Amino acid sequence: MTEHRDYLGAKMGMWIFLFTEILLFGGLFVLYSVTLGRYPTEFHEASKLLDVTMGTTNTMVLITSSLFAALSVVGLRKGSRKVAKTCIFLTLTLACCFLVIKYFEWSHKIHAGIYPGGGTLTQWEPGKQAFFSLYYTMTGLHGLHVILGMGVFLWVWTRIAVGTCTPEHFVALENAGLYWHLVDLIWIYLFPLYYLIT
Amino acid sequence: MTTDAVNAGFMAPGGKSWLREWLFTVDHKRIGMLYLWCITAFFVVGVFLGLLLRLELFWPGRDFIGQQTYNAVFTLHGVIMIFIVVIPSIPAAFGNIFLPLQLGAEDVAFPKLNMFSFWLYVIGGATALASLFSGGGAPDTGWTFYVPFSAVTTTNVSVAVAGVFILGFSSILTGLNFIVTIHRLRAPGLTWTRLTLFAWALYATAWIQVLATPILSITVILIIVERLLGMGIFDPARGGDPILYQHLFWIYSHPAVYIMILPAMGVVSDIIPVFCRKSIFGYKTIVGSSLAIAFAGSLVWAHHMFVSGMSDTAVMVFSFLTFIVAVPSAVKVFNWLSTMYKGSIRLEPPLVFALGFIFLFAMGGITGLVLGSAGTDMHVHDTYFVVGHFHYVIFGGTGFGMFAAIHYWFPKMYGRMYNRRMATTAALILIVGLNGLYFPMYLLGLEGMPRRYYDYLPQFTSLHQLSTYGSWITFAGLALMLYNLIHSRYRGAPVGRNPWKAATLEWTLPSPPPTHNFDTEPVVTHGPYDFSEVRDDDGA
Numbered sequence: 055m056t057e058h059r060d061y062l063g064a065k066m067g068m069w070i071f072l073f074t075e076i077l078l079f080g081g082l083f084v085l086y087s088v089t090l091g092r093y094p095t096e097f098h099e100a101s102k103l104l105d106v107t108m109g110t111t112n113t114m115v116l117i118t119s120s121l122f123a124a125l126s127v128v129g130l131r132k133g134s135r136k137v138a139k140t141c142i143f144l145t146l147t148l149a150c151c152f153l154v155i156k157y158f159e160w161s162h163k164i165h166a167g168i169y170p171g172g173g174t175l176t177q178w179e180p181g182k183q184a185f186f187s188l189y190y191t192m193t194g195l196h197g198l199h200v201i202l203g204m205g206v207f208l209w210v211w212t213r214i215a216v217g218t219c220t221p222e223h224f225v226a227l228e229n230a231g232l233y234w235h236l237v238d239l240i241w242i243y244l245f246p247l248y249y250l251i252t
Numbered sequence: 253m254t255t256d257a258v259n260a261g262f263m264a265p266g267g268k269s270w271l272r273e274w275l276f277t278v279d280h281k282r283i284g285m286l287y288l289w290c291i292t293a294f295f296v297v298g299v300f301l302g303l304l305l306r307l308e309l310f311w312p313g314r315d316f317i318g319q320q321t322y323n324a325v326f327t328l329h330g331v332i333m334i335f336i337v338v339i340p341s342i343p344a345a346f347g348n349i350f351l352p353l354q355l356g357a358e359d360v361a362f363p364k365l366n367m368f369s370f371w372l373y374v375i376g377g378a379t380a381l382a383s384l385f386s387g388g389g390a391p392d393t394g395w396t397f398y399v400p401f402s403a404v405t406t407t408n409v410s411v412a413v414a415g416v417f418i419l420g421f422s423s424i425l426t427g428l429n430f431i432v433t434i435h436r437l438r439a440p441g442l443t444w445t446r447l448t449l450f451a452w453a454l455y456a457t458a459w460i461q462v463l464a465t466p467i468l469s470i471t472v473i474l475i476i477v478e479r480l481l482g483m484g485i486f487d488p489a490r491g492g493d494p495i496l497y498q499h500l501f502w503i504y505s506h507p508a509v510y511i512m513i514l515p516a517m518g519v520v521s522d523i524i525p526v527f528c529r530k531s532i533f534g535y536k537t538i539v540g541s542s543l544a545i546a547f548a549g550s551l552v553w554a555h556h557m558f559v560s561g562m563s564d565t566a567v568m569v570f571s572f573l574t575f576i577v578a579v580p581s582a583v584k585v586f587n588w589l590s591t592m593y594k595g596s597i598r599l600e601p602p603l604v605f606a607l608g609f610i611f612l613f614a615m616g617g618i619t620g621l622v623l624g625s626a627g628t629d630m631h632v633h634d635t636y637f638v639v640g641h642f643h644y645v646i647f648g649g650t651g652f653g654m655f656a657a658i659h660y661w662f663p664k665m666y667g668r669m670y671n672r673r674m675a676t677t678a679a680l681i682l683i684v685g686l687n688g689l690y691f692p693m694y695l696l697g698l699e700g701m702p703r704r705y706y707d708y709l710p711q712f713t714s715l716h717q718l719s720t721y722g723s724w725i726t727f728a729g730l731a732l733m734l735y736n737l738i739h740s741r742y743r744g745a746p747v748g749r750n751p752w753k754a755a756t757l758e759w760t761l762p763s764p765p766p767t768h769n770f771d772t773e774p775v776v777t778h779g780p781y782d783f784s785e786v787r788d789d790d791g792a
Contacts, residue, residue, distance in 0.1 A: 063361045063436040070428050074466045081470035081500055085485065088496060096491075170490075171482040184491025187483040191474070 061225055068229040072236050075199075079240055082192050086247060089184045096181025101251045103168070104189075105159060109249040112155050113241065119148035120238040123207075123231045133221045135214050142211050145234065149204050156197055160190075189248055196244060199237045206230045259667055261764030278363035279767060283370050284348030285665070291345055292734075294336045294377065299730065301329040306689075306723040309716045312708050322706045323392035324407070328384065330395030331412060335419045336377045338650050339508060342515035343461075344373070344426055346657045347454045349665065351430060353758035353765060354448045356439025356774040361432040365425055372422035380415030383408040394704060396505070399486040399497045403478045410479050413472040420465045420472070423511075427461030430454050439757070441776035448756050448780040449538055453518025456542040460507045460514075464550065468504035471497070495560055502553035510549040512646060513613075514542055516653020517584055520606045523660050524588050525781040526754045527603040528595025532781050534587045541580035541587075548577045558629045567626045574624030581617055585610060600752070601675035605656035608683045612648025615687075616641055619694065634704075637697025640690045648686055655679070655733065662737065663751045667763040668744030674736045681729035688722025756780045 090097050122144040129137030163186075167174030170187055210230045213219035219226045262281045265273075274282060304325055308315050317325070352360055360366050384390045387408030393401055402409050434447070434455050447455075474497075477483045484490030486497045525532045532538065554562060554570040562570075588610060597603070619641040622628045632638065663669050692715040697703075701712050708716065750759040757774055758765070778785070 060361065060436055063432050066435065067362060067428055067432045070431060070462055074424055074428075074462055077463065077466035078470050081467045084500075085496060088493070089491065093491060170484055180489065180491030182491070183484060187485050187490065187492070190481075191477055191483055191485065195473070
């Protein structure tokens with residue numbers, strides 16, 4: 055069978071898939087808003103316990119990685135596989151930074167007993183417990199998406215290396231970039247909802 | 253008698269290993285066939301579980317299985333039938349085989365993704381089955397996995413819902429693939445208003461799959477984190493809310509009902525014009541009603557929760573919205589009947605199944621109004637009335653749509669014809685059996701028999717026994733149908749390209765179609781139900 059290439063079709067498929075990802079997180083955002091409506095003061099109190107500096111740093115890190123993801127597409131379209139690969143490498147490095155910062159944040163909290171079933175958290179009022187349950191679930195799911203996105207970029211990197219993703223047929227890289235922007239976008243919503251609602 | 257009497261088409265063995273060639277195929281027709289066989293196998297398992305339940309309910313008290321086993325059996329019956337059989341049934345099997353053919357396309361838009369969807373389906377199904385034999389025993393929550401019970405039961409719920417998650421992913425990718433296929437791969441001249449109604453139904457279904465399934469995914473992920481990490485998102489003691497679970501669950505699972513029924517309506521809309529030799533009455537209203545069902549069906553989820561303690565305003569609003577969905581459904585039924593009016597009717601098996609569909613679907617649909625109306629729902633909520641209602645809609649609707657599709661496209665898939673008299677007999681036995689099986693449930697429900705119960709009061713005995721007799725008649729009909737199809741797959745009389753003299757594109761191909769579908773790209777010049785250019789010698 056001849057190789058079927060359909061640039062518009064591939065883009066359309068990716069956009070629809072991204073829409074399903076938004077809906078996946080949408081369910082959680084609904085849970086968040088209902089719970090926030092029920093416990094506004096507890097959410098306010100609990101939010102103060104999160105480290106805004108680390109959150110802000112992570113936001114900067116992720117936005118910058120998104121920039122490099124976009125630059126890698128531009129690089130490839132202009133004909134330079136080398137630029138594309140370097141930019142993907144930078145994206146992946148920053149993604150690792152994001153996960154490392156997340157790791158320190160989480161381990162610090164968990165160490166203090168602030169996790170579902172943890173000694174400190176179970177003593178607190180239900181609203182605060184709900185805040186941290188949602189915090190771990192949503193940022194955890196987001197973290198999983200960061201890891202998945204890294205896998206996608208690694209795959210595209212090898213495709214560029216072996217020459218199946220080329221300046222003429224760059225849709226794989228472009229779709230990976232779109233996915234990465236979505237992961238970034240979801241974080242941009244998570245950050246103010248958890249760190250800045252005070 | 254021998255296979256070489258029939259052109260083998262896409263089913264012909266190729267050069268490499270037979271198994272390898274089938275399991276890693278990217279040919280949409282082969283993937284569709286794989287789905288069809290898997291679904292049939294799971295359907296047989298689901299039917300036996302259902303028969304087991306009916307048998308246990310023959311007498312009050314314990315007949316031959318214990319309470320825990322009973323709970324596990326009805327949960328598995330539900331999980332298998334809903335997630336593994338009914339949801340993928342028509343779209344994944346017949347959609348894959350026939351959508352590209354009806355569009356004049358070489359394949360779906362993403363053939364490799366299609367293979368991936370099939371593998372996710374297999375892995376998801378296997379995971380769901382694995383929950384039976386591992387961990388703390390088969391799940392006993394019912395297919396809805398309601399919290400708080402699903403969060404605390406020691407049975408193997410986590411594995412079962414992980415299977416459901418994977419199956420949902422498969423469903424999303426199939427829907428995505430179909431949307432892009434319909435948008436991008438239509439043959440020249442195949443405008444939107446010349447699309448078959450089956451393709452339109454799949455299009456509406458695909459959007460529901462894409463828009464609703466992610467919500468189910470997040471819901472089952474939440475059950476898993478609830479169980480494994482003790483998050484407490486649905487636990488009131490820890491700031492959660494179990495009603496939120498029901499909302500999230502039904503936001504998917506109610507639209508899922510339309511994932512089940514819309515493709516069956518598409519099949520019926522394709523079959524009726526062919527066997528009445530008349531163009532479909534009100535093509536655009538059928539299209540519009542499919543889209544309207546997809547849209548309105550997404551707004552009615554909370555009618556499952558009238559007695560859960562929602563506000564009265566919410567109950568009124570959702571009751572009203574539920575009535576609205578009945579309108580486009582009824583529009584379709586009127587369109588089908590108007591198509592038959594003064595038509596030149598040939599009562600072939602596909603039409604018999606389609607008529608059975610209309611009757612049984614109406615039986616289920618009308619009682620849906622009883623349940624959608626908040627006042628009467630208070631009385632029959634969670635009784636056998638509900639069980640009767642959704643079995644009429646799902647088995648009588650989707651199941652009969654599936655059977656109609658099998659009998660309509662069987663000659664195209666295998667190049668052979670089944671015994672028509674036997675097929676019609678099986679259809680009639682099934683219609684009698686289903687009414688015997690499910691109509692007593694309406695009466696049981698009105699008298700107050702709750703659903704999911706292992707035991708019952710003595711006054712319900714005769715109706716339960718009636719229902720169990722019905723299950724045996726149904727089983728006889730299914731066995732006859734299956735025997736006829738399997739026998740004919742090897743021994744049926746060979747047929748030509750167009751035994752029904754239909755006018756859609758798949759019937760212009762040899763039966764079974766070749767691997768590459770169309771030798772030259774077809775150019776479409778008229779609608780799918782214009783029979784003026786169908787030649788009489790096409791059939792032979």
